[in-house]
Amino acid sequence: MAQVAIAAATMALQLQQQQQQVKAQNRAVQAQQDAQMQQIEAQRQADSKARMQALAAETARQRARFGAMGIGSDSGSSYNVLRSLLEEAEEEEELAAQGFSQAARRSQTQAALARQRNLLDLSQARERGLMSLTGGLMR
Numbered sequence: 001m002a003q004v005a006i007a008a009a010t011m012a013l014q015l016q017q018q019q020q021q022v023k024a025q026n027r028a029v030q031a032q033q034d035a036q037m038q039q040i041e042a043q044r045q046a047d048s049k050a051r052m053q054a055l056a057a058e059t060a061r062q063r064a065r066f067g068a069m070g071i072g073s074d075s076g077s078s079y080n081v082l083r084s085l086l087e088e089a090e091e092e093e094e095l096a097a098q099g100f101s102q103a104a105r106r107s108q109t110q111a112a113l114a115r116q117r118n119l120l121d122l123s124q125a126r127e128r129g130l131m132s133l134t135g136g137l138m139r
Contacts, residue, residue: 004133011129018125022118029118033111037104044100048093055089 059082066078 007133011133015122015126015129018122022122025118026115029111029114033107036107040100040103040107044096047096051089051092051096055085058085 062078062081062085066072066081071078
């Protein structure tokens with residue numbers, strides 16, 4: 001009977017250590033996900049800024065070109081050209097936002113899967129310990 005008590009105490013200690021290990025792993029997973037999300041957001045902001053700068057530069061070039069030809073930027077065809085530049089930039093921004101949203105969801109899914117694997121590992125270890133302990137009681 002003393003051996004069973006020792007085995008139970010050993011198992012309890014091992015489970016506690018494994019729980020602490022899983023908590024540490026989950027904290028590491030969360031830290032990694034946080035870093036990925038910060039990187040995704042920083043990239044999104046940088047890309048958006050670059051697109052806005054490119055739009056401003058292209059708009060300025062078109063206006064200068066129209067001005068050199070003696071055409072006002074608010075006249076029919078020049079207005080349509082500038083408007084199409086803006087619409088194209090808005091479409092690019094929307095597509096980029098969708099891409100960054102997908103990257104964020106992918107990061108969240110990977111983190112959730114890692115936490116589930118950690119929990120599954122702990123649960124399996126607990127089951128193995130219980131089976132070992134009950135096997136010792138059967139002897």
